[in-house]
Amino acid sequence: MGELLRTEKVRKYFGVVSAADDIDLQIGEGVLTSIIGPNGAGKTTLINLLTGNVLVDSGKIFFYNEEITHLPIHKRVKKGICRSFQIMNIFPKLSVFENLQIPVLSLLNQSLSFFKPLRRHTDVNERVEKLLNEIGLTDKKDLAAGTLSHGDQRLLEIGLAMAPEPKLLFLDEPTAGMNPVERVKVLENIRRLSKEKQSTFVIVEHDMDIVFSLSDRIIVLHRGQILADGKPDEIKQNEDVRKVYLGEEIFWEKV
């Protein structure tokens, strides 16, 4: 199992608040990793730093041993890093089909084609159909994305993140606000794709049931630092983690 991504002393401060405090981290290929931590621990900031939404104050990030610290977002995507957002980020006025066409066109390097009508890009449209099938939105493909239910919009968001076929995919609270049925659908998708080794997933999640049943590895963040890092069983036993989550003791008992 090779190393996919590595950070060296990555640091980001917002004023005096440390969102990432000299984080050293490695993510291995095919290891389904979850990032957990209390609110404000720096989970989303860490994803922002790794995907290029926010630039680091200091430190370095490597992807396949190549430094990507200062690369803009779109170049990181082309190298194989993509993400979904915690706050909904889709194209509300475009149809579901068109939503997915945008990243697929980019993947197949056809975004700059400016004269040939969209419907004649058959290879693109076939791939979009396949993606629609995977996320289960085939029957809603002609609806404007903004009119979908919250759960369906989340599914579309994940579809958009998967469309560039990234090697490494960050999902920021992928199941937030979903009903149990949709939740299972999404998790099955993640599990299946992870098994097929198409992508390596890194998930930020609050639902401990999901985290402990799904992950190969769990990273616990607290105040911009890695508090604990290991297999689910190890994390469950960890005293520091228990302290941080003291208020949620009951939750832990259940797990």
Next chain:
Amino acid sequence: MRLKTFLLGALILFLLALPSFAGKYLLYMTIHILLLSVFALGFNLLLGYTGLLSFGQAGFFAVGAYASAKILLVIPSLLMGTIAGVVAGGIAALILGYLCVRHSRIYFSMLTLCFGMMIYSIAWKWRDVTGGDDGLVGIPRAPFEIPGIFSIDMNSMGNYYYFVLVVSLIAIFILYRIVNSPFGLTLKGIRDSENRVAFAGISIRNYRLLSFTIAGLYAGLAGSFLPPLENTVTPPLAHWTHSAEPVMVTLLGGIHTFSGPIVGTILFYLIKDIIVRFTQYWLIWFGSIVVLLVLVFRGGVVIFFTEKIWPLLKRT
């Protein structure tokens, strides 16, 4: 769909037949309508499709007009003048756009306003080249020719009308293909959510710049139609009040439809032409009417008809 094709065909036939029964004034007006349509359609690629409001398009229009005028004063070839206008407008947009597209929203609008006015002051002050406040005068309406192959005289208004009509229709067709292509869809994506498009692996800045440059090419083309028509170009062409024209007609017609700017332009000239017969304070009346229309027809006249009136007609 079939009805739409039929109506479009009828409109084009009408435009082609126009010189056979219309007087000089009507042809002159129609040329102006075509000119502003092309100008506004290019502008709407920025506003309606890319989500960028530019207040400096008149600058590129003027660059196109002056470039075409300069060429026509030296080489009497209409085609050369048009090409010079398009290329000059595009190059100016490429250079200034490079500085503008790193920003969006109001910051972008203010930058384009500044650069547009900069072009205005150049046209005003650089007397040796632009003729200062006198502008360039005595521009000939040169024949449309390719030496050795053919030459069409442009002195009659009818012939020049056909030239503008055919070039405009080609330009409009190309733009229609652009907005319905992968590139057009990607622009719409940038309008709705920049970040998501970046995470599709697309450089937002380059795509915006390309959109800006295309809008500049169209502004330049529209500008190049003017010197042979009026035989003169003057600095007010670059003024920001002239930039407001495509903004106004596009809002009137609707920014989220392809035909919006064209319909807006036709309304603009109709209203203007009627009001000026009655009062010299036509701008006050015109402004009031535009405000009223924008308030009543939310999203533009075209959307109002396709989404409100058309379904009503269908039902009955």
